[in-house]
Amino acid sequence: xxxxxxxxxxxxxxxxxxxxxxxxxxxxxxxxxxxxxxxxxxxxxxxxxxxxxxxxxxxxxxxxxxxxxxxxxxxxxxxxxxxxxxxxxxxxxxxxxxxxxxxxxxxxxxxxxxxxxxxxxxxxxxxxxxxxxxxxxxxxxxxxxxxxxxxxxxxxxxxxxxxxxxxxxxxxxxxxxxxxxxxxxxxxxxxxxxxxxxxxxxxxxxxxxxxxxxxxxxxxxxxxxxxxxxxxxxxxxxxxxxxxxxxxxxxxxxxxxxxxxxxxxxxxxxxxxxxxxxxxxxxxxxxxxxxxxxxxxxxxxxxxxxxxxxxxxxxxxxxxxxxxxxxx
Numbered sequence: 001x002x003x004x005x006x007x008x009x010x011x012x013x014x015x016x017x018x019x020x021x022x023x024x025x026x027x028x029x030x031x032x033x034x035x036x037x038x039x040x041x042x043x044x045x046x047x048x049x050x051x052x053x054x055x056x057x058x059x060x061x062x063x064x065x066x067x068x069x070x071x072x073x074x075x076x077x078x079x080x081x082x083x084x085x086x087x088x089x090x091x092x093x094x095x096x097x098x099x100x101x102x103x104x105x106x107x108x109x110x111x112x113x114x115x116x117x118x119x120x121x122x123x124x125x126x127x128x129x130x131x132x133x134x135x136x137x138x139x140x141x142x143x144x145x146x147x148x149x150x151x152x153x154x155x156x157x158x159x160x161x162x163x164x165x166x167x168x169x170x171x172x173x174x175x176x177x178x179x180x181x182x183x184x185x186x187x188x189x190x191x192x193x194x195x196x197x198x199x200x201x202x203x204x205x206x207x208x209x210x211x212x213x214x215x216x217x218x219x220x221x222x223x224x225x226x227x228x229x230x231x232x233x234x235x236x237x238x239x240x241x242x243x244x245x246x247x248x249x250x251x252x253x254x255x256x257x258x259x260x261x262x263x264x265x266x267x268x269x270x271x272x273x274x275x276x277x278x279x280x281x282x283x284x285x286x287x288x289x290x291x292x293x294x295x296x297x298x299x300x301x302x303x304x305x306x307x308x309x310x311x312x313x314x315x316x317x318x319x320x321x322x323x324x325x326x327x328x
Contacts, residue, residue, distance in 0.1 A: 001032045001285065001323035003271065003278035007308060007316055015254075015278040019269045019286060020197040021325070024204040026174065028197060029265060030290070030325040032282075036195040039270045041169075042185060043075045044199070044251035045192050046136055047206060047217055048172050049165045053139050054213040056164075058146045062092055069220035070227040071135030075250060077109035077230030078130040085227070086134045093142045100138070101155035102131040102187040109232050133187035135227075140165075140189065155189045157182060162190040172202035186252060196268035199257055204266025207247055207259025218247055218259075234280045234303050241299055242292065254279040260290065277306050277319065285321035 003015040018033030028035060050072040053059055059069065068089045076082040090097070104126040128134065140161050144151045147160070154161045169192050170177045181193030206218065221228050225239035229250065238248050248258040254271030256279050267286060271278045284304045287296045297304040308317035 001282065001321065001325060003275070003281050003319060004322045005308065005317070005319050012317070015275045016272045017269065017278070017282045018196060018272060019267065019282065019325070020195075020200040021265055021267050021286070021290065022197055022200040022204055024201075024208045024264055024266070026197075026201050026204075028328050030327045032286070032323070032325050033272070035197045035200075035268075037270055037272070038181065038193055038195050039255060040181070040183065040185075040191050040193045040251070040253070041199055041257065042191055042251035042253060042255055043133070044249045044255050044257040045165075045169060046073045046075070047221065047247075047249060048169050048202060049136060049189075050139055050217055051168050051172075051213065052143055052164050054216045056143065056146065058139070058142050059216070061146045062089075062142050064089070064142075066220040067224050067227055068135070069139075069217065070224040072139035073217065073221050073249070074135045074228045075108065075132045075235075076135060076227060077233065078107035078132060079109070079230050082227060082230060083130045083134070086138055087129050089135075090129065090138045090141070093138065093145055095138070095141045095145070095151065097127065097129045099141055099151055100128040100131070100134060101189070102128055102133045102137045104128055105131060108132050109230055131187060133185075133189075137187065137189070155187075157184075157190050166190060166192070169202070172205055173198040174201055196270055199268035200266040202266065203247070203257045203259040203268065204264065207261045207266065208264050221249075222247055234283065234300070237300055237303065238283075238287075238296070241296070246287075246292070248283070250279070252276075256280075256283045258283065258287070260287075260292065263290065265290065281305065281319065281321045286325060289325045 004011045005013040018037035020035035021030040185191035225236045229235035253274035256269040258267040306319040
């Protein structure tokens, strides 16, 4: 399948989509393009990076709430409530904003760049604690504190926090640590590269596990989708529209990972040119083809097609999904 940018009646550009749909046993159920296309998971790895917080006792040590665990898995909008919750957790861990290795950036939700247009929304300063990854980083600082490790350099590949996260990612994907590609993510920590079918396996196992620790992580994400992303974001909209039925996490450069809980399936998606909005369209189209009910393309129509407008605000085309999955 592909995502097409149409102007008038002409397809002006095409975004190719590779995707893998697997069951928890690793069997390929459906594909688009190359299901073994290798890519970095980027922020789609956050649920797995958060797993040691539960498994290793960090949640109990610092009395982490479900909301804080959801933020540890999040790529949040930098909405004031989200930032305030991260700050409160950071304070309780006994760290300060200067301890965070993530840098400041523009909020992911574009409307926050113009706060006067968002009713009741205060302007969010561009600070480390307002980074979309600040929840993950605070969780990693808490992990280091809990284990008695030095917090300085917690984001570096050689630090035991990052080695532990790599081991967790390997466990869920069914790969050896040496076979997972690594590099530095946008927020400064280790990020992981693997084939899409391995990414899909990790999400299938995540969604289908009965392990108490795993359920704690997935319940936090699905119970507080407004913290996993936020207003105007597909991760939040999907988990709110299908409570308990789907877990979804975006990653940079056209990545989505999803677990369909009732079907026992995992999905790994990469828009090969990294187009972020095309990835939204691809995910909804794939979920539609996998039989998610009610129809996600209809239920979440604003995310299923993107109008193209000229500088006068007139519609002149659209971005749309085209083509089908190949079922195995």
